[in-house]
Amino acid sequence: MHITRSRFLRQWALGLLSFICVLTFAACGSGTPSTNTPNPADTGETSGNTTLRVALDPTFPPFQTTTSGGGFEGFDIDLINAIAEAEGLTLDMQGLPFDGIIPALQAGTVDLTISTMTITPERAQVVDFSRPYFKSGQAIAVQESNSDITSYDALAGKRIAVQIGTVGADQANKANAADVRTFDNTPLALQELANGNVDAVIGDAPVILYAIKSGSASGIKVAGELLTEEYYGIAAPKNSPNLEAINAGLATLLENGTYREIYQKWFSGEPSELPEQAPI
Structure with a gap:
């Protein structure tokens, strides 16, 4: 009788422990995101704010x-x-x-x-x-007195100024120029042209035309047709x-x-x- 009662008590204690563990697991699991729930940072979603x-x-x-x-x-x-x-x-x-x-x-x-x-x-x-x-498109700028450069082919052997990292720089590097000088921006390249230190500038047509119209780059003109359509x-x-x-x-x-x-x-x-x- 004593053995039977002890066995019963052990079984009852084990059952109670198992029940508590189940409740604890369920409680802990309810606050844990599912592995199938996407993280907004991973989906690339952005808040409207x-x-x-x-x-x-x-x-x-x-x-x-x-x-x-x-x-x-x-x-x-x-x-x-x-x-x-x-x-x-x-x-x-x-x-x-x-x-x-x-x-x-x-x-x-x-x-x-x-x-x-x-x-x-x-x-x-x-x-x-x-x-x-x-x-837009790429244009060639030269000094107003320049009559030699009238097309892209005429840039071969010339000194060209461009803004670094631009399509104009790519065009200049393909022109068989004697020297391609890079600047942080187009106005600096145009100033190099105005000072007579280069023969031409290749750059975005609207920017060059605005510089000429506003007078920020004096004594220059656009030569020939646009080189590209962009x-x-x-x-x-x-x-x-x-x-x-x-x-x-x-x-x-x-x-x-x-x-x-x-x-x-x-x-x-x-x-x-x-x-x-x-x-x-």
Whole structure:
């Protein structure tokens, strides 16, 4: 009888312990996320209240430049602000050298760039682009007295100044030039031309034409025809969820006339028709 009662007590104690363990496990498990629940950081989802860090190179008037008060102004600035307003986005604009912007996008230290960045196949391999927001092309600038350089072929054996990391730099490196000098921005390259230290500059046509019109680069002219037909895009890291809102906002501005208003604030004439995708 004593043995039977002891055995019963042991079995009862073991059963009670098992029951407590089950309750404890269930209680602990209820606060633990399932292994099948995705982490928002892993899915790339962003909160509607997220501030987007926008990189730009403020040395490219009339697209972007620094104001006397330390802010930014230009066509690109007005455009990205209008897109943000249309989509309810908050922006934090940060100035960076142009050749450092794509590395910053790849490193995730910025979320977007609107910096007159030409959409190219090479860039599209490492970043994603919005639909085109501006039609442009590469132009050759020479001194007004220059009559020798009238085409791209005439650049062979010449001294050329360019902005580092640009399509203009790529064009110059293929021109069989005697010397290609790189600068941090196009205005510095144009000043090198105005001073007679180089024979030509290759750069974005709107920037060169604006420099001539505003008088910031004196005694120069555009030679020959545009070398390329290009489109600028707003770039983001690969698979960024932010481009959907950017494209939607840009489409709204194109449809409601806001894009045209911004264009005519900074340029003369009518804006070019823009495709939904760049022909690259």
